[in-house]
Amino acid sequence: QVQLVQSGAEVKKPGASVKVSCKASGYTFTSYGISWVRQAPGQGLEWMGWISTYNGNTNYAQKLQGRVTLTTDTSTSTAYMELRSLRSDDTAVYYCARVIVTTTGDWFDPWGQGTLVTVSS
């Protein structure tokens, strides 16, 4: 079945970087883009960015521009999200999601199980 499996929880100090992985299985990795979405404690869902697994093109949320980098390794069907200069308000559960695109729209399905990133001194 189609599945996205993310790496485990991380604890980082302010100013550090974190890199979360998202390994895809059950489908052709390069046929669908990957988006990343995060949820801070008690907050809603926030879209972070998107990467084309076909050619590596990216699109980032403006508030994260310069701090976030999305990459992929097609040889292992894995997507990565790196966030730098971490702050306490980056504490959140980070999700990857496959992007389904049709002529009438796009949506996220499925999602990874989530990775908790805690930023604390």
Place this chain on the structure above:
Amino acid sequence: DIQMTQSPSSLSASVGDRVTITCRASQSISSYLNWYQHKPGKAPKVLIYDASSLQSGVPSRFSGSGSGTDFTLTISSLQPEDFATYYCQQSYSPPRTFGQGTKVEIK
């Protein structure tokens, strides 16, 4: 950025109730609207895409309607497994944006 506003932010309902959640976009988004269900500790799950198309495997008690700026998610007969937070999300233009969520709780 397109702002998505859901109402209510939370609601209490009983098993068997009909539940309606509203989502309003800050500009017209045609039918580029998706609905997700999110339970604590689980990955979000798409219920409805393109405003009214039911995702495969999702029970038929879930339905979506609307176009332009106003959209509705309806659960025709609330079941115990439906207690969760529901989010709308627009796919009309980047950045993709979500509503703030509607938490459906047991009455």
